[in-house]
Amino acid sequence: MKPNRRRTAFLAAVAVTTVALPTASAVAAPRPDSAGPLTILLSNDDGYSAPGIKAVFDKLTAAGHDVTIVAPAANQSGASAKRTVEDGHQVTAKKVSDKVWAVDGTPADSVLFGLGHVLAGGKVDLVVSGTNFGQNVGGIVNNSGTVGAAVTAIDLGVPAIAVSTEFDFDDMRNTIANMPATADFVTRLVARLQRTARGGRLLPRHAGLNVNYPTRPGLAAPTGVAFTRQSREELFGVAYEPSGGDTFTMKVSYAETEGEAWSDLAALARGKVSITPIDADWTADPATYGATTARLGGLR
Numbered sequence: 001m002k003p004n005r006r007r008t009a010f011l012a013a014v015a016v017t018t019v020a021l022p023t024a025s026a027v028a029a030p031r032p033d034s035a036g037p038l039t040i041l042l043s044n045d046d047g048y049s050a051p052g053i054k055a056v057f058d059k060l061t062a063a064g065h066d067v068t069i070v071a072p073a074a075n076q077s078g079a080s081a082k083r084t085v086e087d088g089h090q091v092t093a094k095k096v097s098d099k100v101w102a103v104d105g106t107p108a109d110s111v112l113f114g115l116g117h118v119l120a121g122g123k124v125d126l127v128v129s130g131t132n133f134g135q136n137v138g139g140i141v142n143n144s145g146t147v148g149a150a151v152t153a154i155d156l157g158v159p160a161i162a163v164s165t166e167f168d169f170d171d172m173r174n175t176i177a178n179m180p181a182t183a184d185f186v187t188r189l190v191a192r193l194q195r196t197a198r199g200g201r202l203l204p205r206h207a208g209l210n211v212n213y214p215t216r217p218g219l220a221a222p223t224g225v226a227f228t229r230q231s232r233e234e235l236f237g238v239a240y241e242p243s244g245g246d247t248f249t250m251k252v253s254y255a256e257t258e259g260e261a262w263s264d265l266a267a268l269a270r271g272k273v274s275i276t277p278i279d280a281d282w283t284a285d286p287a288t289y290g291a292t293t294a295r296l297g298g299l300r
Contacts, residue, residue, distance in 0.1 A: 045145025070114030081148035
């Protein structure tokens with residue numbers, strides 16, 4: 001839905017932090033044979049008790065998969081892929097129930113702990129992150145803790161899916177009400193990956209998906225599925241107003257744009273599920289790479 005006067009509720013949920021992607025070790029290996037029920041690590045950035053992660057847990061578990069939640073103890077929206085990797089660092093992680101862990105850290109920290117401790121030595125087929133409270137499209141993706149959790153798994157060679165439910169700027173309750181439908185779609189998506197994997201990896205090595213599910217008027221079903229690319233649009237504008245001394249008040253605005261025709265933004269605007277394949281590789285596309293290196297030719 002297009003943003004209006006209620007957009008501030010969405011803006012308040014978004015933060016910006018630094019991206020850090022160091023290497024990790026001692027993680028559970030992905031299982032080459034994806035036939036039958038899957039072992040799935042489920043995380044997010046909204047926290048282990050958020051309605052979105054519960055909806056996905058319930059649907060994937062009902063489908064017969066072995067699902068374990070390892071997620072932040074508190075909201076970590078905007079944490080991107082920030083990791084705490086420090087020898088001797090004390091990690092606080094509470095086992096809430098047999099299948100739920102709450103980690104005092106970022107989404108990436110949670111995935112590291114899940115693969116490196118909770119499911120260490122086992123076989124993990126897939127990491128799912130979400131469903132997030134609000135879409136992760138355009139420039140938001142680079143700051144998203146939901147996507148950051150998936151990127152962490154991808155970097156470690158485990159297939160991953162980040163999933164988000166579009167924010168309804170008119171009534172945020174509709175976003176929560178749409179999460180079971182989002183979870184149903186994720187379950188169907190996982191089943192399709194299983195069928196097409198033919199006993200192999202669910203996704204190509206170092207590949208993942210960023211999925212955004214639309215919230216339409218009356219919670220109507222999506223108009224279809226679109227395979228997209230991340231938009232270049234920056235959705236947030238930031239200004240700073242002096243508020244005395246060395247203090248400044250941040251003012252955030254939301255850009256009302258539908259993005260390029262092929263983009264994640266455009267797909268949501270048309271009521272479609274946006275699926276963007278991702279690989280966590282920040283190397284520029286061939287044309288940009290070639291043009292840039294040509295300018296630097298002969299540099300010594």
